[in-house]
Amino acid sequence: MDDKLLANIGLNKYESSVYWTLLKKRELEASKLSQLSRVPIGKIYEILKDLNKYGLVEIQPSRPRKYRAVDPKIAFELMYKRREEEALNELKLLRETFAEIERQLSNGDSPKHVETIFWPDKFHDNELEETVNSFFEDIEHDICVVTPLKYKPGVSEQYDDSMSIFSKAYLNLAQRGIHVKILDSHSQLLPSIKELINSIEDESVKSNVQKFMEIRILETEHDFVIFDSKTIFLDIEDQINTGTSLGMTQIHDESYTKRFKAKFDDLWTKGKRFNFK
Missing domain, CATH: 1.20.5 (Single alpha-helices involved in coiled-coils or other helix-helix interfaces)
Structure with missing residues (x-):
């Protein structure tokens, strides 16, 4: 089955793998299901609990406990109504x-000068990369970024797929001499940036990048980006498909942005410094 079909009904990669395995095998114990679906045993019970909550999997009152896929016709109808x-x-x-x-x-x-930008249903080829670079090209001094808990790996395929593009863009800014400060909630951004920096062979270039880029770790629900202490970008989360972004609100107002910069500075003092090595 095409994984995208299961993703369209809201299942992540692990949930899709477990559900598809149960559809094929009908009834399994958790340990065997973990092995066949290639989902770590430490995750399997959490995944099964969520699938049971969705109405896709039922728990058999046996010892050892077994799990069975609910008839898709029944499960999908109930899921649709819910x-x-x-x-x-x-x-x-x-x-x-x-x-x-x-x-x-x-x-x-x-705030004054508020602009709302909506993303297309799907970015094609290098469209997202070109969009990000077009926003970043006007930055003159610094960028302050807060990546929230919803960017953690596996929470959203949309966010996971975009992290490599943003990591390259942040690296390019640092190479331009733009100060990049990122407050991150353990997202995919961290290993991506670390890999890019470690791939730089010229030590002087690597040292210069690290001079202009600083990352701290802090798990937070806050989600905003500030350009040059003048412009703020706020994410617009899709309320129908949570975990995805509809677009962003762009506010050009220095006095309004100052409040967000003060909040960023407060969060920054609480963050733990990230080691690139």
């Missing part, structure tokens, strides 16, 4: 959020 109800509630929340944003923007303290 998702339909969740979608309606999320759309209601989204409308209420829009109304609240409009209310706040109507206040005197609201």
Whole structure:
């Protein structure tokens, strides 16, 4: 089965592997299921618990405990009805959020020069890389980045796939002499940047990159990027398919951005320095 089909119904890589294995084998113990699906035994029970919550897997009252895939016709119908109800509630929340944003923007303290940019349904070829580079080319002095917990590996395929592109872009900024400060929640960005830096053969170039790039580790829900203490970028999370991004809000307002810079500085003092070696 095409993994993308299972991803479209909200299953991550591990969940897809376990569910597809049960569909083929019907009923298995957790240890055997871990072996056949190639999901680590330390993860298998958490994955099975989630699949049971989705209504895709049922637990057999046996010793040792066995797991069985629910008839897809029944499971998918129940999942559809549950998702339909969740979608309606999320759309209601989204409308209420829009109304609240409009209310706040109507206040005197609201930011000026606000622009909303929506991503395409799918980036083609080098489109995402070109988009990121186009945003970064105007940076003159520094960039402050906060990557939240939702960027942790395996949480979102969209975020995982984009990390290599962003790591190259941040490295290019450092090579240009732009100060790059990243506060990271153990995302895929860390090994990607580390690999890129370690691949640099010229020690003087490597040393210069490390001079202009500093990363600290702090698990946080905050999610924003600041350019030159003038412009702030806020992620717009898709309320229908959580874990994916619809686009971003770009705010050009120095006085408004100062509040976010103060927050960044506060978080920065709490972060633990990341070692590139």
